[in-house]
Each structure stands twice: as structure tokens, then as C-alpha cells.
Amino acid sequence: MRAVFRSPGLAPSVVAPVVDAAHAIGLWQGGELSLFADGLQDLKARFGYAPQVLAITGTNGKTTVTSLTGQLVARAGKTVKVAGNIGPTLLDTLAEAMAHADMQVAQQDLEREEKQVTEPVNDARIEALQSADHEILDTPDGEEDEPRPQAPVAPAAVHPMAGALPQVWVLELSSFQLDSCEGFEPTAATVLNISQDHLDWHGSMAAYAAAKARIFGAQALMVLNREDPQVMAMRPQPVRVKLQKPLERACVTFGGDMPTRPGDFGIEVMNGMTWLVRALEADETRRRRKEEAEELHIQSLIPADALRIRGRHNAVNALAALALASHAGCALGPMLYGLREYRGEPHRVESVAIVHEVEYFDDSKGTNVGATVAALHGLGLDRRVVVILGGDGKGQDFGPLFEPVTRFARSVVLIGRDASRIREVLQGSGVPLQDAVDMDDAVAQAAALAQSGDAVLMSPACASFDMFDNYGHRAEVFRTAVARLAEVAGVSMEGGL
Structure with a gap:
């Protein structure tokens, strides 16, 4: 055995015995x-x-x-x-x-060789160079050669591979x-x-x-x-x-x-x-x-x-x-x-549509409390927010949601496995809390609660696996529900009234 390679999927506690043993006998690990x-x-x-x-x-x-x-x-x-x-x-x-650079360098070498083969010999240029050499070497009798000026030192050439x-x-x-x-x-x-x-x-x-x-x-x-x-x-x-x-x-x-x-x-x-x-x-x-x-x-x-x-x-x-x-x-x-x-990345506070002067945002990638706190602070400074929260909380502390929800939310719609845990934390916020059976219901309730100029933010602060295949699937269901609202209102998913 020459080295130990750790997969990012394995927790430190799982691989600790192997890593410790590798250190003990001087094996490289990483x-x-x-x-x-x-x-x-x-x-x-x-x-x-x-x-x-x-x-x-x-x-x-x-x-x-x-x-x-x-x-x-x-x-x-x-x-x-x-x-x-x-x-x-x-x-x-x-x-x-590296493969692309290798190909690029090889192509440059080939082009240079072809140019050398096909370039005609310039006799006049050769004669001029020979004459110049003769003048430099042939000094008059009785005169000492003067020291020649030093040519400037060219900077070290960049290796073609490094340049590619x-x-x-x-x-x-x-x-x-x-x-x-x-x-x-x-x-x-x-x-x-x-x-x-x-x-x-x-x-x-x-x-x-x-x-x-x-x-x-x-x-x-x-x-x-x-x-x-x-x-x-x-x-x-x-x-x-x-x-x-x-x-x-x-x-x-x-x-x-x-x-x-x-x-x-x-x-x-x-x-x-x-x-x-x-x-x-x-x-x-x-x-x-x-x-x-x-x-x-x-x-x-x-x-x-x-x-x-x-x-x-x-x-x-x-x-x-x-x-x-x-x-x-x-x-x-x-x-x-x-x-x-720059237009942003999918499912990260991504604007989906504007329906009846309410803007809908897909933040399905908000799979932890910190992401949702950031999204609420980011949007809430400009408008009131109806936020859809809930899913698999992964044992997180939902306490940090209390301050931004109290400050920025008009209402909260709760979904998923840990909806009751989030409700317990937000109960004293003074913000109305409503339960939804699924994402379609959550979007319908959020649309009814939002007022002109508000945002509806789907930023669950939770993983999606209790109700969806992944956060992308959760986003797809949210966007489909918003699309139905937009179709009824006669607007496009790109926004507009």
C-alpha cells in the first residue's frame, strides 16, 4: 500500500481508524x-x-x-x-x-514546421547578414577593438504548455x-x-x-x-x-x-x-x-x-x-x-414570474436555515414576503428564522415533515402561520395571502427528500404551480402584468 485516498462522502469518524493507521506508518493520505x-x-x-x-x-x-x-x-x-x-x-x-493544452501545443508545433518547410530562402537577407558580420569582425589596423554593447537579456520564454x-x-x-x-x-x-x-x-x-x-x-x-x-x-x-x-x-x-x-x-x-x-x-x-x-x-x-x-x-x-x-x-x-x-444560478432566489403585481421566487436550493435567513434579508428590505417553509430539517435549529420572519414576513405557509417544529419556533412571532398539504396547496395559499408589491418566496430551510426526489424536483413542482397561476392571469412566466 502506498497511499490512502479519502472519499468526501465518508465522515471523519468513519475513516479515522484508517487515517490514523496510515499516519502511523508514514503513508500519504488525502x-x-x-x-x-x-x-x-x-x-x-x-x-x-x-x-x-x-x-x-x-x-x-x-x-x-x-x-x-x-x-x-x-x-x-x-x-x-x-x-x-x-x-x-x-x-x-x-x-x-491538460489534454486541450497538449493538442494546442502540438498544433502550434505542426504549424511552425510547415512554415519552415514552405518559407522560401531569401538570398538578399543572407547576404546582408554576412556583410554585417564581416564589418563587425574587420577592424582597422592599429585600433583596439572597443567593447561591444551588451545585448539586453531577453525574459525567460514561457513554456508553450504553460501558455496553453x-x-x-x-x-x-x-x-x-x-x-x-x-x-x-x-x-x-x-x-x-x-x-x-x-x-x-x-x-x-x-x-x-x-x-x-x-x-x-x-x-x-x-x-x-x-x-x-x-x-x-x-x-x-x-x-x-x-x-x-x-x-x-x-x-x-x-x-x-x-x-x-x-x-x-x-x-x-x-x-x-x-x-x-x-x-x-x-x-x-x-x-x-x-x-x-x-x-x-x-x-x-x-x-x-x-x-x-x-x-x-x-x-x-x-x-x-x-x-x-x-x-x-x-x-x-x-x-x-x-x-x-450575470443572471444567477437556478433555484437560488430565482425570479420565476410576476402575477398580479406579486413576484414569485424559487429558492429551492435553500436547504438550510442560513440560506433562508439570507434570502429573507435579501428580499425583505424592499418588500413584504410570504414565505413557504418546511421539509426535512436534518436536525437543525430553526431559531435563527424567528428574527427575519418577524421583521420581513407577511405570512408563513408550512409544508413537510418538520412543519410542526418550525411552527413551534415561530409561534410567538406575530406572523400568521398556515399549513399546506403539498406544494400546490402552498402556492395557492401564498398567492391568496400576498398583496400587491409583495414577494412569494419558496425557501424551505430544509432538505426536500421527505416529499420530493431532490431540490430540483421541488423547484419544478413549485414552478408548475406558479405557471398555472400565471396562465389563469394571462401573463408569461418571464414576468410582467
């Missing part, structure tokens, strides 16, 4: 991410390939930020591959990229992949948020957060959500160095509030309009005294209303993507165009 990191190291050693690697994790928002970051990088003119938890797999994508591979990798990584990771060192990485999820696999919130924190490696730029205390706690304390300033880990933060440090991203409301902004140092040439606060210039980037993805939480996701892509050297202008173009 998972897919470790193999991917080894692959990049091998390509660097052989071809000098050193791409930018941007890594994304978090309980919610991973797929949106990964997909958006990939789009921003591509819009900025860089070659990019997106892989990981979002699919396709890391190793399949790396193998595909992607300049940037954007990776969505789950806590399962990160838990078994060894040797992964991205250029920049983010943990978007931390809330209860997969505790049956990790065993505790502390273990879950620790797995997420492995994404930063030893030296990546940390892109942190400053509104999440558990995420901010991942930044290590400054390292004290004798007779020098303490060394701080490189960090950029983002959040739904105003940025307070140069390089950070945030949100500002100006004259009633919400803007995505970035903080810059007002005068980088000026030296400040130690006790003097930094003077900031707030750069307005894009109005939140210009984004196709809806909700405050998606504006914050956009800030995380901007921070990552900026560190990969992407120009701001093309990235802002990319932000305007």
Missing part, C-alpha cells in the same frame, strides 16, 4: 483536492506553470460566487477554468485542460473536500459565511468551521465576510517580530455595510440609491502618524439595482467575487460589465 494541488505543483516543476487559484467556500452562496467570479475573470480577458463542488470535478477539469493552460482557476470547495486536504495553497480564498449545516458529518460547529478555514492555506489572501463573527475569527493574530511591526496576514473584507479599511468592499446608500463600493486610501503618498486614522476615498462601483441577481445577499456575493477577481489582476471596468450580465 483526497481529490490534495491530488489537484499535487497536479499543479507537478505542472509548475515541469513547465513553470503558475496560475492564479481563487477558492470559494461557505455554508451558502458558494455556487453563485464561484460562477460569478469565473464570469468576471473571463470578462476581464483572462483564460479561466471553473471546477469543484459546482461541477465538473477538479481532477476531470484538470485532465481536460488556464491563467486562472476558480474553485468551489465543500467542507467535505477541505477536511481531507493537504498542501493546497490558493492565491486568494474566501469563506462567505458559516451557519449550521452537515453537523451529522463533521460532529460539531467547531469542526465544521475548522474544515472551512483550511481553504486559506498558509499564505493566500483572506477574503472575509466582516458581518460574520465566525468567519472573521479565522484571521490569525499578527506575528510579533523583534524590533519590527507585527506581521499581519493579508486580508480584504466585504459586507453589506460601509468599508472602513483601504481595499475593503461594501455597500453605501446615497440619495436613496444603494451602491456597491470599494474603499481606497485617500493619499497613498502621505505618511500618517501611528495614532492617526486612515483617510478613505469611497469609490462607487455599480448600483445594486443594475444587478440581475436580486436581494441584498446577492449584492454581498457580488462584492466577494469582485474582491477575488481583483486580486487575480482583473481590470475593474470589464468586471463591472460582467456583473451587469
Whole structure:
């Protein structure tokens, strides 16, 4: 036996005896991410390939930020591959990229050989070169040769293979992949948020957060959500160095509030309009005294209303993507165009239709409490929400739903196995709670409860397996029910009155 490879589907408690035994006899052990990191190291050693690697994790928002970051990088003119938890797999994508690069290099070699064979010999050019050589070597008698000027040293040529591979990798990584990771060192990485999820696999919130924190490696730029205390706690304390300033880990933060440090991203409301902004140092040439606060210039980037993805939480996701892509050297202008173009991912607060001035949103991917809390905060700042909740709660604590439901919901419609548990938590919220027998009934009740200008949000905060095949099937049933409402009202599923 030479190595132990861990499947992300196996919990640490299950594989612990095997992993411990492997460590005891010095066997290498790891998972897919470790193999991917080894692959990049091998390509660097052989071809000098050193791409930018941007890594994304978090309980919610991973797929949106990964997909958006990939789009921003591509819009900025860089070659990019997106892989990981979002699919396709890391190793399949790396193998595909290497095969494509091999073909590209082979094609270039073939074209170069054909050009050399078919290119006619230029006699005049050869004579000119010979004459120039003679003049250089033939110096007059009695004169010493003067030292010749040194030719400039050409930069080291990029190996064709390195030039053919992607300049940037954007990776969505789950806590399962990160838990078994060894040797992964991205250029920049983010943990978007931390809330209860997969505790049956990790065993505790502390273990879950620790797995997420492995994404930063030893030296990546940390892109942190400053509104999440558990995420901010991942930044290590400054390292004290004798007779020098303490060394701080490189960090950029983002959040739904105003940025307070140069390089950070945030949100500002100006004259009633919400803007995505970035903080810059007002005068980088000026030296400040130690006790003097930094003077900031707030750069307005894009109005939140210009984004196709809806909700405050998606504006914050956009800030995380901007921070990552900026560190990969992407120009701001093309990235802002990319932000305007991005339409979002299916079943993630996806607008389905507008019927009788009520907008219907499919957030079937909201399979945990944190996702639904984010969706309620995202939509509820602009309107009242009728929310459809319930399903298989996976033993979660539904307590965090109380505050946003109380604040933003007009009514709650409950479905599924754990409807009664959610009702117990929300009983004192003052928000009307109604039970539905299935999704069709839930949509019909939500439509009757919603008022002009409201949103109906199907964000269950639960898994779907008690009533549906998967979250995609749940979304399909929801959309079909909304389509019936739209057909009766004489409107299209694309929205409109």
C-alpha cells in the first residue's frame, strides 16, 4: 500500500481508524483536492506553470460566487477554468485542460514546421547578414577593438504548455473536500459565511468551521465576510517580530455595510440609491502618524439595482467575487460589465414570474436555515414576503428564522415533515402561520395571502427528500404551480402584468 485516498462522502469518524493507521506508518493520505494541488505543483516543476487559484467556500452562496467570479475573470480577458463542488470535478477539469493544452501545443508545433518547410530562402537577407558580420569582425589596423554593447537579456520564454493552460482557476470547495486536504495553497480564498449545516458529518460547529478555514492555506489572501463573527475569527493574530511591526496576514473584507479599511468592499446608500463600493486610501503618498486614522476615498462601483441577481445577499456575493477577481489582476471596468450580465444560478432566489403585481421566487436550493435567513434579508428590505417553509430539517435549529420572519414576513405557509417544529419556533412571532398539504396547496395559499408589491418566496430551510426526489424536483413542482397561476392571469412566466 502506498497511499490512502479519502472519499468526501465518508465522515471523519468513519475513516479515522484508517487515517490514523496510515499516519502511523508514514503513508500519504488525502483526497481529490490534495491530488489537484499535487497536479499543479507537478505542472509548475515541469513547465513553470503558475496560475492564479481563487477558492470559494461557505455554508451558502458558494455556487453563485464561484460562477460569478469565473464570469468576471473571463470578462476581464483572462483564460479561466471553473471546477469543484459546482461541477465538473477538479481532477476531470484538470485532465481536460491538460489534454486541450497538449493538442494546442502540438498544433502550434505542426504549424511552425510547415512554415519552415514552405518559407522560401531569401538570398538578399543572407547576404546582408554576412556583410554585417564581416564589418563587425574587420577592424582597422592599429585600433583596439572597443567593447561591444551588451545585448539586453531577453525574459525567460514561457513554456508553450504553460501558455496553453488556464491563467486562472476558480474553485468551489465543500467542507467535505477541505477536511481531507493537504498542501493546497490558493492565491486568494474566501469563506462567505458559516451557519449550521452537515453537523451529522463533521460532529460539531467547531469542526465544521475548522474544515472551512483550511481553504486559506498558509499564505493566500483572506477574503472575509466582516458581518460574520465566525468567519472573521479565522484571521490569525499578527506575528510579533523583534524590533519590527507585527506581521499581519493579508486580508480584504466585504459586507453589506460601509468599508472602513483601504481595499475593503461594501455597500453605501446615497440619495436613496444603494451602491456597491470599494474603499481606497485617500493619499497613498502621505505618511500618517501611528495614532492617526486612515483617510478613505469611497469609490462607487455599480448600483445594486443594475444587478440581475436580486436581494441584498446577492449584492454581498457580488462584492466577494469582485474582491477575488481583483486580486487575480482583473481590470475593474470589464468586471463591472460582467456583473451587469450575470443572471444567477437556478433555484437560488430565482425570479420565476410576476402575477398580479406579486413576484414569485424559487429558492429551492435553500436547504438550510442560513440560506433562508439570507434570502429573507435579501428580499425583505424592499418588500413584504410570504414565505413557504418546511421539509426535512436534518436536525437543525430553526431559531435563527424567528428574527427575519418577524421583521420581513407577511405570512408563513408550512409544508413537510418538520412543519410542526418550525411552527413551534415561530409561534410567538406575530406572523400568521398556515399549513399546506403539498406544494400546490402552498402556492395557492401564498398567492391568496400576498398583496400587491409583495414577494412569494419558496425557501424551505430544509432538505426536500421527505416529499420530493431532490431540490430540483421541488423547484419544478413549485414552478408548475406558479405557471398555472400565471396562465389563469394571462401573463408569461418571464414576468410582467
